[in-house]
Amino acid sequence: MARRDIEFNAEGVTLRGWFYTGDGAQGAAPTVVMAHGFSAVKEMYLDDYAEAFAAAGLNALVYDNRGFGTSDGEPRQEIDPWAQVRDYRHAITYATTLPEVDVDRIGVWGTSYSGGHALVVAAIDRRVRAVVSQVPLVSGHDNFRALVRADFIDGFRAQFDADRLARFRGEPPAMVPVVDKDPLAPSALPTPDSYTWFTETHEKRAPSWRNEVTLRSVEMFTEYEPVAYLPYISPTPLLLLPAQNDVLTPTGLAVAAYEKAREPKKLQILPGGHFDAYVTGFESSSLPARDWFVEHLARWEGPGQLRP
Template identity: 90%
Template sequence: MTRRDIEFDAEGVTLRGWFYTADGASGAAPTVVMAHGFSAVKEMYLDTYAESFAAAGLNALVFDNRNFGASDGSPRQEIDPWAQVRDYRHAITYATTLPEVDADRIGIWGSSYSGGHVLVVAAIDRRVKAVVSQVPLVSGQGNFRALVRADFIDGFRSQFDADRLARFQGDPPAMVPVVDEDPLAPSALPTPDSYRWFTETHKLRAPSWRNEVTLRSVEMFTEYEPASYLPYISPTPLLLMPAQNDVLTPTHLTIAAYEQARQPKKLQILPGGHFDAYVRGFEASSGPARDWFVEHLAP
């Protein structure tokens, strides 16, 4: 396995990441395209998944989302889910130009917010031949109402409207923390496990991560409904992996959404909570994903 830095154009924005060459490959090999979730950067354990896939004979193309990490784009720290969906498709296009890549054997992997993106991409882009969605966001409205107390929602909407007016008048975007030690304080991801994972992973391996996103990122999150695309993924094989006790992208929402997908599909319940998949539960999450891609992208 070798890793090299890559960059490619996405409608005028340069996206940057890594390309992992499959172990033992002679000629073009199957390839998995990967990006991270809400505000996260590629150093937040995407390398470990890519290494696992490469060891099994799969190339892996990992990139930072626009406006984050090593990638260009502005406003910085703004998350537009539809722009990120398009960027997955740009990454697929770029992958097909590489000599190491078999363009007829492309898989996509996503986790958390990007776990929602890959559901959309798999439904609308038939170049995708297998998809793995880990601890995904399936419903922006459902997730928003699960995380935010009902009596706080109108206050959030007032903030969204004020930010929209301020931006129209030329002011910079309003910002909000991604996480806060106090789950009742204003933040995009108001759960204790989110605060622990992001702050610890930032210190340990991802110095480029910043604890802020634009307020509009949160508004766009509430408008995003990836589950509506689930019926259209078939006949592309889908592996959906919710965590057993996920309080950030609630387990019951993902399991209910799974019922909307058609065959071929598989539901794999991961141990622990939302962030356990990356560290303590890494083997439990990476192994089934690796095996799914090997099964469905093999010659």
């Protein structure tokens, strides 16, 4: 497979990433558009997924979300879910300009927060012909209440309001850690496995990751409801991959959301917790996704052997 650096314009913001050419692809080939989840950068195992797809003859377009990693965008470290949804669509548009891409065979893949984005994009953008959503956020409202003690919620709301007023006055946005060793300390993702995965992955392979996001990112998280779009994905084929013991984006929320989707769809439960999908459970998560895209975007007859 071959990988090259790419950049493209997203309504005045330059997004950067990688384009993987599928092994053995002849001419325009199926292409999977990919971005990472809450605060993560592409070096946090997205290269492994892209390589798995490319080995099956699928192109993969991977990019950093605006405000993160190598992509431009201000304010830095701010996660606006709707801006990220629009950027998926910009990435699809960019992909359609590449000679390696078959514009009629484009899939989207997302994980965690971007797993929610993939659901929304598949529902509203009919250029998408197949979608895989891994360990997804499906409801910001319900997920926030699963992560934050009820007696802490009013305190968060007061912080959100104070930050909004400060920003109105021209002050810089308030920041909050993504993770903290103490799950009861203020952080965006207050689970022990979040702290372990982010800090270890940062040290091993993603030095550009920063342990902070704007406080408004957390507020926008609480307002984001991908579950509302699930009935509208059909007839685009949907593969949903929740983890068996997910405490960050709770398994039960994803399974319940799946019932709202219409055919064609498939549910496959991954082993372990939220972050196992990237490391110890990588084959369990990447192979079903690969096979789903091959089934619905192209026919695969072995490594590098695609047939229209």
